[in-house]
Amino acid sequence: MTTSTSWEPADADEMVAALADARSAGQAVEVRGSGSVLDRIPGGDEPVLSTAALDGIVDHAPEDLTVTVRAGMAFDELAQELAQHGQECPIEPIVDDGATVGGRLATGLAGPRQLGAGRVRDWVLRVRFITGDGHPASAGGVTVKDVTGYDVCRLMTGSWGTLGVITEVTLKLRPIPRQPAWFATETPDPTVAARLYRPAAVVTTAERTHVLLEEHPDDAAAQAADAGLEPAAAPTFPATARAALDPAALPGFLAELQHANSSPEGAALQVTAQGQLGLCHLDGSADALARARSVVERHGGRLLVLDPALGLAAFGSGHAPDAMTNRVTAALDPDGRLAPWRWER
Amino acid sequence: MTDPQPMSIFDQDQLAACVQCGFCLSSCPTYEVTHLEEHGPRGRILAMRLAEEGELPLTDPDLAASLTTCVQCRACEAVCPSLVEFGALMETARAELNERTPPRGLRRLAHALGFRALVRRTAVRVASVGLAVAQLLRLDRVLPDGVRPAQRVRLRHVLRRYRVPRGGRGSAPDDRGEAFVFLGCVMDGMFRDVHQATIDVLDAVGYDPRIEPSPPCCGALSAHAGREDEAHRMARATIDAYAGTTGPIVVDAAGCGAAMKEYGTLLGTPEAQAFSERVVDLCEVVDAAEVAAIGRSVPLTLAYQAPCHLRNVQGLADQARTLVSAIPGLTLLEPDDEQLCCGSGGIYSLEQPGFGDAMLARKDASLARTGAHGVVSGNPGCAMQIARAGWDIHHPAQLLARSLRG
Amino acid sequence: MLLRLRAILDTDGLTDGLRTSHLGRATYRRDASFLNADPLAVALPRTVEQTAEVLRACRDHGIPITPRAAGTGLAGGATPTGEAGARPVVVSVARMDQLRELDVANRRAWVEPGLVNARLGRAAAAHGLRFAPDPASQIAATLGGNVATNAGGIHVLTYGVMSQHVLAVELMDLDGEVHLLDGRAPEQGGLDLRAVSVGGEGTLGIVVGACLRLLPAPPATGTLLAGFPSLDAAAATVGALVTSDRLPDAVELMDARAIELVEGYAQAGYPQDAAAVLLLEYEGLPAGVDAGAATAERLASEHGATSVVRAADSDQRARIWKGRKAVAGAIAKQAPDFYLQDVVVPRSRLGEMLDTVVTIGERERLTILNVVHAGDGNLHPFILFDRREPDVLDRVFAAGHDIVETALRLDGTVTGEHGVGIEKRDFLGQVFDADSLAVQQAVRDAIEPTRLANPDKVLPTTVGCGEARMVPEGAWV
């Protein structure tokens, strides 16, 4: 992606100024974290507002189980800092791709540990952001419990840079599990999840079902023995596309994919599923993914394809915003300054 | 209509005690029927406040209906975190209402006859015999459905004389002393088989059961209907009757037991207090472990129904449940309706058929879902109401007697 | 207008779904707060379709609505006030109280809004599952109300507030149209409007259904009771616990006044000489629970605990909780009324906050008990009073106000779980700056453009305040 204009503001004030610049030039902008995802969305050469200079921890209060960071900080750096205090925020990406904290929030895509730990939005306490029309605002608070006003903080989570530019984030923390360990079944068996007490993650590949246990080692050992699990390596994830659908519809979806896969004309797809979550990660040809997208959408789900070389839209028609979404977007970005093209690409 | 005036009928502290938290709503069987605040405890207390403050007269039709649709199960009282004594408030309200709008026409006649009969044992007996004969001849069919007792009253039971074993004849040595079985009014008229079972059980577990003295009625029905003076008279008569005796007064009708345990607060005398302390439910004098150890098998699958006045006033539902389920061979199932009132409430099912029927329908459906063949219930009112839905009712005393006596 | 409502709702006999009588309206003047206003009428639809028709009728006549469920709310959210004195129609969802679907395989439940929280819990328990949010009012409060207030409870530290357990919300707008927010699928692009509707306090429309997450019931539980010589020691222990390697699932703190009252009433066996007690609970697999409890015992002792007891069986566990649960009863024995506050501070400021509450109580000559969700920094001071005492309400509200101001000064916030309603509405200007408040208003208007849904609540209005009045002294209603 070549970029025509770009800004790299160092603080909120500069961010406001940058937005004003863009506005006076009559331009809409794309907010960019590390670009790990953005660069894989088919796009033009829109002006970019980078958060790279908004770096570093503002405040870490171990006793409050909270940390406040600037949005451009790399998530893995944050994780390392927190680890020194025996704490974590369990919203890491599936692969360490340099993602920023702001990018984690803006995409809302959680990794496999969301089975036990919840989604990205469950760990966000406060967000400071600049609205599309250039006003610095905040939502949420630094306390772990807060029902003051509407939960705009969670609304910003998963907004993909369309409502505002996130400049600072306060996250909830927890102690790092003492001895997390991956186990696996001999053959794929997603039902193993139901036989375990709150496993941290369950991931089924073509070969086996991987389970992450974070409980006390004695408990983990007992659980593994009961469920017939062997120690194993962590699974790896296909990283071209991601399907999200009703967990109840997932088995039907997988069966259809498998059927297509085994037919002579079917192109091979590599699929890793997180059954209880209704998530699937896929690799495959453009044709195969296009077909997978139509199957997912028929099951009421969505497929995100992140490889511009394939010639497929990133979001697809499953992501078309409804009227209420459009109204809320217009409320924060009345002039459509922030990636108004988002869901069409 | 003249402007309503502030009144001073209620105990101020009691009215003030309700903080309007609403915790009681889901426990109220009438609220569960309509989901209207005025049919729930919080709304009823508010109604009393409005009357007390003079915002609405007690005789306002909505206000009066709010108060008279209460089945007086006192489930609200049992869950109230602020310890509001709802039962007492409602009895005051009913008494005041009765004074202002005495029952008229047929209702008045029914009240006059019915309540007067309660104090005369022979009247109840005659009525019961009449009912048994009528049922035998199927004459009761002429009565409208809501009024016709569904409980099968058998002439053999109504006419039976109690067999009271004398010291030493029981299966256990009589080392626990005398125990007085309270016979009461309706129970003595219609449920003599239950009393006999109670006598047998007491004997089996080592008491020396007595059926004398036998005061005619505990006064519970009068108190609930707001017939305050009558209730007081009956309470005093009951206490007087037992003067000079010692030992537990065993009650096998949950409603009577509840009322007698509250004589202390009703009359406020030390004598009444001392009397109330002697009153026990059958389940308080029989030990579950003993039943499990020595009882014979009673192979029945039954659903447990906790009478409101056992559960909410005496707080004995769990104890009674444990006791019955200790009977070898007996499978006791728990319905999923949180033991809400069946709608009997003394004469409530007759006075408020709409609510009574809705509550019974709910109870019936929940009992049916257990898959049980019959129902265990320790109160005559409940037994008669639930029987209307076609259930066989077993009193805990009967089950225990079967197990302990073979 | 009322005729139209009457035509929509069954209005005969027991099923009467529209109340316009004096008593009918009077019983809906308030929730569990102290705020009163007289509604125009009360509508109790039985179905989603009836609800839609009721809302359309109100919209057509420009009449505001106040959604209501069990009315256990403490912030006046269900008190029927309207802007500029307009009297709203109360729309009670209490009759829509069914558990639509218990999806055991996928561990979730679809519920109607009027279903009581504890009833979902019981239904789930039959399948070895549980619904985690457990507000103290769960015996009567509804799931729709819990969604609308984003309710909390005693297990928030590890399980999170209501929002974390709400997978989808069916929100009905004033046109009677139902929007499925979020949905059955995990998030992946698209705004999380669900999040905003959770905690919307009836200002965004009516919640007519929700999909809730269920969790497996924990196989083991460890419960501890520790007594401390000072509030600071207890607060410091909380700090140590949350930075240890396993979080307790519940951390409740009670201060000396609360202990004294509760012991006198419920005899739960709390240490009488303690300035504070902590109730701790660990849930999960047995070895983890044991390790957690052992750590807690050690940390409590290190911070000067004068007694630490771990429940050996379920009876003992019940006894420990009995004290916590008996607070309201104990208070009832002491004074007829209480004003229950709800503020949050960062955990590290808890000690300071508690000390200030004590000072405020002394200054206003009021008994204030502190019952605290300490793990979350969420305080619930109970201010005791008797409203028949002259001028007492002024002192009560002054104390309440100061408690909120103190929380704000300590970087805290004005409500952790009870919501804003009317009670805390005018504090929002202190919590948010003008731009942030404008964002709040813009989001609200985008979701509910008619401004007829619970208009007077949550955000400060420019139009003067409506008909709400605090209970005048000596009055009950």
Ligand SMILES: Cc1cc2nc3c(=O)[nH]c(=O)nc-3n(C[C@H](O)[C@H](O)[C@H](O)COP(=O)(O)OP(=O)(O)OC[C@H]3O[C@@H](n4cnc5c(N)ncnc54)[C@H](O)[C@@H]3O)c2cc1C
């Ligand atoms: C195919 C694929 C599948 C993936 N699946 C998963 C998964 O299942 N689970 C998982 O955990 N991770 C997943 N990831 C990785 C994850 O989404 C990214 O690591 C990360 O969240 C993006 O961070 P970034 O800083 O690189 O953001 P960018 O790529 O720079 O931006 C991503 C989006 O966020 C917006 N954005 C970024 N920063 C801000 C800000 N400060 N304010 C407002 N908007 C902003 C951008 O406008 C853009 O819309 C996946 C990645 C790919 C390519």
Ligand SMILES: Cc1cc2nc3c(=O)[nH]c(=O)nc-3n(C[C@H](O)[C@H](O)[C@H](O)COP(=O)(O)OP(=O)(O)OC[C@H]3O[C@@H](n4cnc5c(N)ncnc54)[C@H](O)[C@@H]3O)c2cc1C
């Ligand atoms: C003694 C006491 C203890 C309490 N303890 C706790 C506690 O521990 N934790 C806690 O979080 N809360 C607690 N509460 C507060 C209260 O119980 C909760 O706020 C509860 O969620 C309210 O539920 P409800 O059904 O009673 O709703 P209501 O009180 O009827 O309504 C509450 C709000 O939600 C709105 N609303 C209700 N239903 C709907 C609907 N279907 N659609 C849209 N809006 C709706 C109303 O307009 C109102 O604004 C307590 C209350 C009391 C009295």
Ligand code: SF4
């Ligand atoms: S539970 Fe008690 S205090 Fe609460 S509303 Fe009911 S009667 Fe009043």
Ligand code: SF4
């Ligand atoms: S006594 Fe029973 S019916 Fe009457 S208000 Fe209380 S719970 Fe409801």
